[in-house]
Amino acid sequence: MPINLLNLFVLPMTLLLAALFAAAVFYDITVFYRRRKNRNRAVYRCKECRHIYTEFRRTPLARCPRCGKQNEPVRAE
Numbered sequence: 001m002p003i004n005l006l007n008l009f010v011l012p013m014t015l016l017l018a019a020l021f022a023a024a025v026f027y028d029i030t031v032f033y034r035r036r037k038n039r040n041r042a043v044y045r046c047k048e049c050r051h052i053y054t055e056f057r058r059t060p061l062a063r064c065p066r067c068g069k070q071n072e073p074v075r076a077e
């Protein structure tokens, strides 16, 4: 059986591109659902105990669940 030189390169290349495309689609879906889950949330970092927690965005200050200090949001998406 003669080995076709075209198939030797095209077949692995096609498989590699398909795998990369599948990884990109999986990444997009994962990021989309994670963003939707945290849509109305803001991230807070406590200045006292460095505890990181999330709260609804509309509160300008949120109480740390660990030590009780009020903190401002670090970032709001």
Ligand SMILES: [Zn+2]
Binding pocket: 046, 047, 048, 049, 050, 051, 064, 065, 066, 067, 068, 069
């Ligand atoms: Zn704290």
